[in-house]
Amino acid sequence: MHPTDFTLRGAIDALNEGTISSVELTNAHLDGIAKLNPRLNAYITVTAEKALAAAKASDERRRQGTVGALEGIPLAIKDLFCTAGTRTTAGSRILDSFVPPYESTVSQNLLDDGAVFLGKANLDEFAMGSSNTTSASGPVENPWSRANDPDTRLVPGGSSGGSAAAVAARLALGATATDTGGSIRQPAAFCGIAGIKPTYGRCSRFGIVAFASSLDQAGPVARTVEDCAILLKSMAGFDPRDSTSADMPVPDFAKACERGVKGLRIGVPKEYRLDGMAPEIVALWEQGLAWLRDAGAETVEVSLPHAKYALPTYYIVAPAEASSNLARYDGVRFGMRVTEPGSDLRDLYERTRAAGFGAEVRRRIMIGTYVLSAGYYDAYYLKAQKVRALIRRDFEQAYEKVDAILTPATPSAAFGMDEKQDDPVAMYLNDIFTVTANLAGLPGLAVPAGLDGQGLPLGLQVIGRAFDEETVFAVGRTLERAANFTALPGLRAGA
Amino acid sequence: MGKPRQIKDFLKKMSLDTATIRRIASLARIRLDESEVQQAQAEINGILGWIEQLQEVETEGVEPMAGGSPVAQARARLRPDVVTDGGQADAILANAPDRQGEYFGVPKVVE
Amino acid sequence: MSYTIEGRTGPWELVIGLEIHAQVISQAKLFSGAATAFGAEPNSQVSFIDAGFPGMLPVINQECVAQAVRTGLGLNAQVNLWSRFDRKNYFYADLPQGYQISQFAHPIIGEGAVEITLGDGTTKTIGITRLHLEQDAGKSLHDQHATKSFIDLNRSGVALMEIVSEPDMRSPEEAGAYLTKIRQILRYLGTCDGNMDEGSMRADVNVSVRKAGEGFRTRCEVKNVNSIRFVMQAVEAEARRQIEVWESGEEVFQETRLFDTARGVTRSMRSKEDAHDYRYFPEPDLPPLVLDSDWVAALKAALPELPDARRARYTAMGLTAYDAHVLTLEKETAVFFETVAKGRDAKLAANWVTGDFFAALNRLKRDVSDPPVTAENLGALLDLISDKTLSGSLAKQVFEAMLETGKAPGEIVEERGLKQVTDTGAIEAVVAQVMAANADKVAEYRSGKEKLFGFFVGQTMKAMQGKGNPALVNEVVKTALAG
Structure with missing residues (x-):
C-alpha cells in the first residue's frame, strides 16, 4: 500500500504499530505534492523543510514515548489560518507578503497533538467563492474529471478548494478548512471526500483571517467520516481568546461514529425539493434516506419555511460583515501598499485596496458597504438578521420532531473552470443547501455518497442540532458505510 | 429560489445609479476606474435585485439574531483586568510597508 | 438673567451639549491584555488585537465594564443590564481595524443627571443622555517628518467612556462647570484620572445659537477640546462665529470643527469631511454584554x-x-x-x-x-x-x-521656644518696661489719644518676640495704662 493511500485513522494505526514513520509518511506526501501540485495548485505554500523537521521531531517524541492524538500525521492547513513564521495570504494579493507572528488556536491545537503541517492550502480569496477560482495564487483544479470529457478541468469547489483537492488527491491525510456558507461541505462534495462544519463556537476563530464573523467556522476535511471526527476532536475546544467560542466539553467524536442510527428520526425538509433539481441529486437523496431507514432510522418530513430566503439573507449578512472585517487591509501595518508619487492617505487606501483585492472581494465589500450605509441598515442587515432568527427557529421546531436532517450537499457535481463565472448569482446558488446551517449556527457534514452520470462525486449533507456533532457523525458514518464510496480521482499521489 | 431571469426583472425595478456606485466605492476606499463603475453597477444591481426578495418575509416582532451563536441567550464572557500582552513593538512593526523607527509611516495627514 | 451674546441683530442665546471622552482607569485595554500606562515607548503597549492584525478578536475587560457601571451610578443614571457593542466603520490612519468598537444602539448606561453650581451660587441640573464604552484610537504624529505622519498605537484599544449630555447648557460658564463636575465625580469614583493634559479626558462640544423663544438651530461639533478653559473659550468662539454667519444672511452647516487654541477660533476639520456614514452594525465578534443585577448592586454598595x-x-x-x-x-x-x-x-x-x-x-x-x-x-x-x-x-x-x-x-x-507666654506676671513686667521707656506716649494716651493703645500692645509683643498671649497682653496693657 502506498503511504499516501492511508486513511488518517489507518496512518495513526500504522505509526502506532511502527510499520511506518512520520518522516516516511511526510516524504511520501511531499513527493506527491512535488509531482501534482504544479497542476492542481492545491497548495499556495509548501513548507517541506519545516514539515520534515516536524516529522523527525514527531518520530523522536514517539521514541521517547510521547504520542499525541495526531502524532506525526501530515496535514494541509488552509491559508486562512495564521501560522507563526509561515506566510499566510488568505489567497489575496493584499496579504502576499504577510508572515504572522502568531498561530491560530485551531492550528496550534493540531500542533499540540503532534500533527505535521505540509503547507498552506489554496482557497478562494478571503474564502469568498464556491469554485476556488478567485485566489490570487491561481485556481485549484479538481483531481476528478468527467468520464466522457476528461480534458475539461473542473473546479474543486470553494472556498476550501485547495484543502479538498489536496486531501482527495492524497496530498495530505486531512486538512483544515473553514465554512462561512458552505466552504467546507461544497468542496468536500465536489472532491468526493468528507467535511464537517461544526456548530458555531465549537472551534476557536482566533487567528483565522475573518470573512464574516457570525458565520465563519473552522472544520476538517478528510477522506472518511471517522478521519473528520478525529481531526475535529483535536481542532475543537474552548478558547478564552474568542468571545464566541463555546465553553463546552469536546466529546469523543470518533466513538460517536459507530453509534449507528437505530431509532433516530431523520428529517427531510420539504422546501429543499427544488423545482428543476437534477434528477441524479433527487435520486441520491432518496437513496440516502433509504440507507438510513435500512439501518433502523425513521425518516420524517419536516418544514423549514424560511429556508428559501437563506441565500439572499446570507448575501446581506456575509458581505456586510466582510466589508467591515476587511477594512483593516489598508496598507499601513501589514500587507501590500500601493502609492503614486504625491499620494495622500486616502489615495493610498484606494489604490492599495483596488490593487490588493480581487474582483469578487471588491464586489462583496461594496455590497456590504451599501447594505450598511445610512438609510439601508434596517432594510437589509437588520431584516436579514431577523430572517436569520426565523431560520434558526425553523430548525428548532424541526428538531422537536427529528434528531438530524438529511439534504443533498450541492445542487450539482463539480463544474468546469470556465463555467458560471460571469453571473455572480448563479455562482452563489452553489451554497443553496449548505448556507442554512451557517445562518442557524448548526453543524453540517458532507459525506461522499455516489457518482453522477459523468462519474463525478456527489455528496449528502447531514445537519444536526447545535453541539450535537455526535449524532451527525453517527448518521454520516452510516451513510458512508452504506454508500461504500470507493471511486478514486484520476489525479492522485501514488497512482 | 431566485433565478437569473427573475433577477434581471428586479434589476429594472430598483437599481443604483453610477453616482451611488462611486459613493460606495469611496466609502469602502476602493478606487474604481470609469470602466469599472459600469461593470460594478451591473453586478451589484443584479445581486441587490435578487436580495430584494427578503422584503416579502414577515418579520414583525422578530428579535434579530445577535451574532452567530445558535444559543439565543449567548452573553459575553469578561476577562480579568490583567496585563498579559504588549512589549513587542518589533513584532507589531515587522510587517509594516513603511516602518519609520518605532512608528508606522503614512503620507502626511492634514487634520 | 440669562447669558446672551449681543450681535448686530440683538441678543443670541447659546445651546451647548458636551460629549466627554473619559479614559477608564484600568490596567489593561478594553479588548486586549496590553497595558494602558501613559508615556510608554511608541508601539510598546500594543497587542496584535489593538493593531488590527488578521484573525485577532476582542475579549471584554471586566474592570472596564465595572468602571462604566460605577460611573453610571455616580451620575444617577440607569444601568442597562443588557447592552451591546457595535462597530463604527471609518478609515483613519490611527484606527487599525477600520472600525471602532463602540456602543451605538444599546449603551451600558442610560439617562442620568448631575447638578452644577455656578459662580453666583445658583445650581442647575444638566441631563445625561447616555454613557457608553468604546475603544480609543491610536495617535498620529504630524510633526516628526516633512511628508509623513507617524502612527503610535499605544492608545489604540484603551477603554473610553463617552458621556453624552443633553443640550442643557446655555453659557460658557455652564459648560465649564458641567465638565468640572463630571471630572470631579469621575475622580471621586476612581473611574478616570481626569488628566486633561495627558488626554485622559477630552470633550466634543456641540454648539448652536438661537434667538429667544426659538427652537434649535443647526449645531456644530468642536472636537477634542482638552481643557476646561478651552471648552469655555471654544463655546464662545464658535457661538460668535455662528452669530456672524447667521447675521450675514448665510446658513450654519452642520460640521465638525477644531478649536485653534493659539488663535482662539474654530476651523473646519478637513479629515472628517466624509466620515459621517459610519455604517454601524452589531459587533459580531462579541455576544451581548449581560450584567447580573447582584453584581451591579455590589458595585453600588461599594461606591465611595x-x-x-x-x-x-x-x-x-x-x-x-x-x-x-x-x-x-x-x-x-x-x-x-x-x-x-x-x-x-x-x-x-x-x-x-x-x-x-x-x-x-x-x-x-x-x-x-x-x-x-x-x-x-x-x-x-x-x-x-x-x-x-x-x-x-x-x-x-x-x-x-x-x-x-x-x-x-x-x-x-x-x-x-515659641511657646506662648501666658504668665500674667511676666507680661506685666514687660509692659512696665515698655511704659517706662515711653513715658511721653503714656501721657499722650492718658490725655485722650487712645489710638496709641495698639502701639503699646505692639511694643510689648515685640519685646516678647511675639510669644505673649495676645488676649492677656491686651488685658495687661489696658489695666496698666488705666493705671
Whole structure:
C-alpha cells in the first residue's frame, strides 16, 4: 500500500504499530505534492523543510514515548489560518507578503497533538467563492474529471478548494478548512471526500483571517467520516481568546461514529425539493434516506419555511460583515501598499485596496458597504438578521420532531473552470443547501455518497442540532458505510 | 429560489445609479476606474435585485439574531483586568510597508 | 438673567451639549491584555488585537465594564443590564481595524443627571443622555517628518467612556462647570484620572445659537477640546462665529470643527469631511454584554461618597457653602481636610486648609496629593492653637517652619521656644518696661489719644518676640495704662 493511500485513522494505526514513520509518511506526501501540485495548485505554500523537521521531531517524541492524538500525521492547513513564521495570504494579493507572528488556536491545537503541517492550502480569496477560482495564487483544479470529457478541468469547489483537492488527491491525510456558507461541505462534495462544519463556537476563530464573523467556522476535511471526527476532536475546544467560542466539553467524536442510527428520526425538509433539481441529486437523496431507514432510522418530513430566503439573507449578512472585517487591509501595518508619487492617505487606501483585492472581494465589500450605509441598515442587515432568527427557529421546531436532517450537499457535481463565472448569482446558488446551517449556527457534514452520470462525486449533507456533532457523525458514518464510496480521482499521489 | 431571469426583472425595478456606485466605492476606499463603475453597477444591481426578495418575509416582532451563536441567550464572557500582552513593538512593526523607527509611516495627514 | 451674546441683530442665546471622552482607569485595554500606562515607548503597549492584525478578536475587560457601571451610578443614571457593542466603520490612519468598537444602539448606561453650581451660587441640573464604552484610537504624529505622519498605537484599544449630555447648557460658564463636575465625580469614583493634559479626558462640544423663544438651530461639533478653559473659550468662539454667519444672511452647516487654541477660533476639520456614514452594525465578534443585577448592586454598595454628599455633610458640620465647595472639588483635598478636622474644630480646620495651606500649595507649586505639610501635622498645629500653646501669629510662624523643615509642630515649638507666654506676671513686667521707656506716649494716651493703645500692645509683643498671649497682653496693657 502506498503511504499516501492511508486513511488518517489507518496512518495513526500504522505509526502506532511502527510499520511506518512520520518522516516516511511526510516524504511520501511531499513527493506527491512535488509531482501534482504544479497542476492542481492545491497548495499556495509548501513548507517541506519545516514539515520534515516536524516529522523527525514527531518520530523522536514517539521514541521517547510521547504520542499525541495526531502524532506525526501530515496535514494541509488552509491559508486562512495564521501560522507563526509561515506566510499566510488568505489567497489575496493584499496579504502576499504577510508572515504572522502568531498561530491560530485551531492550528496550534493540531500542533499540540503532534500533527505535521505540509503547507498552506489554496482557497478562494478571503474564502469568498464556491469554485476556488478567485485566489490570487491561481485556481485549484479538481483531481476528478468527467468520464466522457476528461480534458475539461473542473473546479474543486470553494472556498476550501485547495484543502479538498489536496486531501482527495492524497496530498495530505486531512486538512483544515473553514465554512462561512458552505466552504467546507461544497468542496468536500465536489472532491468526493468528507467535511464537517461544526456548530458555531465549537472551534476557536482566533487567528483565522475573518470573512464574516457570525458565520465563519473552522472544520476538517478528510477522506472518511471517522478521519473528520478525529481531526475535529483535536481542532475543537474552548478558547478564552474568542468571545464566541463555546465553553463546552469536546466529546469523543470518533466513538460517536459507530453509534449507528437505530431509532433516530431523520428529517427531510420539504422546501429543499427544488423545482428543476437534477434528477441524479433527487435520486441520491432518496437513496440516502433509504440507507438510513435500512439501518433502523425513521425518516420524517419536516418544514423549514424560511429556508428559501437563506441565500439572499446570507448575501446581506456575509458581505456586510466582510466589508467591515476587511477594512483593516489598508496598507499601513501589514500587507501590500500601493502609492503614486504625491499620494495622500486616502489615495493610498484606494489604490492599495483596488490593487490588493480581487474582483469578487471588491464586489462583496461594496455590497456590504451599501447594505450598511445610512438609510439601508434596517432594510437589509437588520431584516436579514431577523430572517436569520426565523431560520434558526425553523430548525428548532424541526428538531422537536427529528434528531438530524438529511439534504443533498450541492445542487450539482463539480463544474468546469470556465463555467458560471460571469453571473455572480448563479455562482452563489452553489451554497443553496449548505448556507442554512451557517445562518442557524448548526453543524453540517458532507459525506461522499455516489457518482453522477459523468462519474463525478456527489455528496449528502447531514445537519444536526447545535453541539450535537455526535449524532451527525453517527448518521454520516452510516451513510458512508452504506454508500461504500470507493471511486478514486484520476489525479492522485501514488497512482 | 431566485433565478437569473427573475433577477434581471428586479434589476429594472430598483437599481443604483453610477453616482451611488462611486459613493460606495469611496466609502469602502476602493478606487474604481470609469470602466469599472459600469461593470460594478451591473453586478451589484443584479445581486441587490435578487436580495430584494427578503422584503416579502414577515418579520414583525422578530428579535434579530445577535451574532452567530445558535444559543439565543449567548452573553459575553469578561476577562480579568490583567496585563498579559504588549512589549513587542518589533513584532507589531515587522510587517509594516513603511516602518519609520518605532512608528508606522503614512503620507502626511492634514487634520 | 440669562447669558446672551449681543450681535448686530440683538441678543443670541447659546445651546451647548458636551460629549466627554473619559479614559477608564484600568490596567489593561478594553479588548486586549496590553497595558494602558501613559508615556510608554511608541508601539510598546500594543497587542496584535489593538493593531488590527488578521484573525485577532476582542475579549471584554471586566474592570472596564465595572468602571462604566460605577460611573453610571455616580451620575444617577440607569444601568442597562443588557447592552451591546457595535462597530463604527471609518478609515483613519490611527484606527487599525477600520472600525471602532463602540456602543451605538444599546449603551451600558442610560439617562442620568448631575447638578452644577455656578459662580453666583445658583445650581442647575444638566441631563445625561447616555454613557457608553468604546475603544480609543491610536495617535498620529504630524510633526516628526516633512511628508509623513507617524502612527503610535499605544492608545489604540484603551477603554473610553463617552458621556453624552443633553443640550442643557446655555453659557460658557455652564459648560465649564458641567465638565468640572463630571471630572470631579469621575475622580471621586476612581473611574478616570481626569488628566486633561495627558488626554485622559477630552470633550466634543456641540454648539448652536438661537434667538429667544426659538427652537434649535443647526449645531456644530468642536472636537477634542482638552481643557476646561478651552471648552469655555471654544463655546464662545464658535457661538460668535455662528452669530456672524447667521447675521450675514448665510446658513450654519452642520460640521465638525477644531478649536485653534493659539488663535482662539474654530476651523473646519478637513479629515472628517466624509466620515459621517459610519455604517454601524452589531459587533459580531462579541455576544451581548449581560450584567447580573447582584453584581451591579455590589458595585453600588461599594461606591465611595460623592462630592455632592460630601459637601452637604460639610455644611452640616458648620462650614460655609464656599468652604464646603472648595474642599470637595478634589477628592484628595477632602480627604486631607477630613484628616485635619478629625476630632477638632471643623471650621478652624477649614480656615487653615483653605487659607494658609492652599496659599502654601500655590506658592510652592505643590499638590494636595503631595503636600508640603502632612494632614496629621497640620492637625497637631491646630491642637496647639486650641490649647493656647500657640497664638494665631505664632501658629503662622510655626506653620512656615513646618513648610521649611517638614517637622512636627511640637518639635518646632520646643526647638525654637515659641511657646506662648501666658504668665500674667511676666507680661506685666514687660509692659512696665515698655511704659517706662515711653513715658511721653503714656501721657499722650492718658490725655485722650487712645489710638496709641495698639502701639503699646505692639511694643510689648515685640519685646516678647511675639510669644505673649495676645488676649492677656491686651488685658495687661489696658489695666496698666488705666493705671
